[in-house]
Amino acid sequence: MSMNSTAIQQTPKSQINFEQVKKKQRMKNFSKGMLFLLPSIVLFSVFLFYPLARTIYLSFFLTDAAGATTVFVGWENYVTMFTSPIFLQSMKSTFLFVLYTVPITIIISLFLAVIANEKLKGIGFFRTIYSSTMGISVAAASVFWLYLFHPSMGPLNLLLNAIGAEGIGWLTDPSWALFAIAITTIWMNIGFTFLILLGGLQSIDSSLYESADIDGAGYFYKLRRITIPMLSPTLFFVVTVTIINAFQTFGQIDILTQGGPVNSTNLVVYSIYREAFVNYKFGSASAQAVLLFIIILLMTFLQFKFGERKVHYQ
Amino acid sequence: MKKILAILMLGFVLFLAACGSDGNADEAADSATAGAEGTSEGSGDNEKQVVTFWHSMGGAGQEALNAIVDSYNSSQDEVQVNAEYQGSYDEALTKFNSVAGTDSAPTIIQTFEIGTMSMINSGSILPIQELVDADGYDMSGLEENIINYYSLDGTFYSMPFNSSTPVMYYNKDAFEAAGLDPEAPPETFEEVEEASKAIVEANLDMKGFALQAYGWLYEQLLANQGALLLNNDNGRTDTPTEIGWTEEEGKSIFEWVERMVNDETFANYGTNGDNMVSGFLAGDVSMFLQSSASSRDVIDNAPFEVGIAFLPHPEEKERAGVVIGGASLWMIDGKPEAETNAAWDFMKYLQTPEIQAEWHVGTGYFAINPAAYDEQVAVDAHEEMPQLNVTVEQLQATTSSFATQGALMDMIPEGRKIMETALETVYNGGEVDDAYNTAVDQFNTAIEQANAARGE
Known part of the structure; x- marks a missing residue:
């Protein structure tokens, strides 16, 4: 009886000890992990989380030219934003722009990557050329396109005139300007996208192709059944990054059109x-920034939820 | 293989370490010089007093300005002015707002005329009136029309520096080819239309007239009709609450442009002034409106003879004249007295006739000090390029009124964007009534919002 009772007493004691040790171990692991994360947490807090919080705070105020808050207005900045025809137009243009640039950039880059993946003599030269736009800054590329788009002296319009067509007001005609910016952006993004996709292609195991060859598969069959599925993680990455970039386009607009025409x-x-920075309305600017944050967050979330199902990881 | 890799890695680490220490050494050197500067400010006797001058002059203007700063630095050995280019006026102002009140703030900053109200409201500037009074400096020697803009209730807040007005540039050779008199440029909206038609008839590859979609030019075309931009006397007697022009005055500009668009004599360069100037130089358009500050550049680069004329006005209105554009120099508050005084000395140096003559001839900006026009450099240049004189005549022919004194309010940059959008709508075949009414609504809303943001 007494033996029994001691046994009963002892069992929970050792269990508690075991729990405690486990807890202690977890705490230790946690603090060790935090220690490793600390540098990035500090950096993120200073450069991302604090500005984010500050932006949300600012979006409920009106401000003076120095950005100091003056009047608390609650949701008014958001209400004004959603009822402003200029802002709604700007949202519409942004989505159109994403639609123009993302698919075309990826299709062209994928095509270039597939042909540059062939083992030919001097292929290095072509790979360098195809990825070269990566080495050009947004400002330099924009100035170059500004010249191409010049209404009367630009090569594009001279070419059109030479074949008897009338010149286009690339950057001055509201129905062409977004298109012109999209062309510029596609051209600039091809280098980066091409390089990533080519890297993805190079890492596909060649034994897959070899066995497909033995089975007598054709070129396009291999492309559809081996290349694209094996490339899907890379493609997924490229699509996500290109969409985010398209939403954040700034440099080429500032140089080419400054938001115009109309x-x-x-x-x-x-x-x-x-x-x-022109109207000094930091409140409504912050409200727009918060909305952009939510949109990009949603888009990325949706992509991971639905797009990733089709991704095949090795 | 692994060994080689290890050596390589080690090499990289050493390389990075070397770079790192290099950076540290630089920083150390920087802080050392900063320290030296600090002590020099303290002693002030044998070391030079440093004045930091932020400006927004690019291209030819920057060259001319640097030459002036160099000449000042070598003219005496007590003050060293460091001129630093900070991008466009907008960009410089944004940078200034983020450093205002700290040690990184400059001693002098150049800001465009429409930034006047935000600078006064910012509370980080020292009105130069205080220095004028303390020093007994006589501001009345400076050009009257320029002084009118920068004085508010008899107080000077900033020192005018680079001032310009809009003028009409035209291609004399093209005028001659079209059978027009190159010495009698069109003066009214209607005459500009007629001349444009003649130009296009004579040369199908050339358009008649270009108006950059630029809010400043719209303001000037209003002022030239004697119209106000904002109510309460352009914001000079009280804070404006709405627009100051009448529908007739505001619409006349849009209708003028629309008629030329319909005649197909109008060249649309959108908001891009550089494209417009290069189009003019290439002979694609025969007339355009632009700041007189470009005159030296345009005259020097054109392969034909360039004429400069007064800004056009509607036929049924008297010409009222133009508003002074450009920028002024602001003294930043909270600097040591020695530094402020050194900066003030530099400001006075800039206003001397010799320097103003050099500045006027080198750029096409006005001489703030009219005595500069009697300097030999200016006389010679006017003889060689009589066009430079037109800009001066136009300013002196301006009748002083609230309209030509120019508007003061902190929302003007936003207002300009609104007018630019409206102008572009018309350039692209939009309805004048729609574009105009939308613009007026947005303009009034912007004024309301700006007043609300100040808590008024």
């Missing part, structure tokens, strides 16, 4: 810039 290229990031 606000047709006033994409959302440029609109934020203009509200904050």
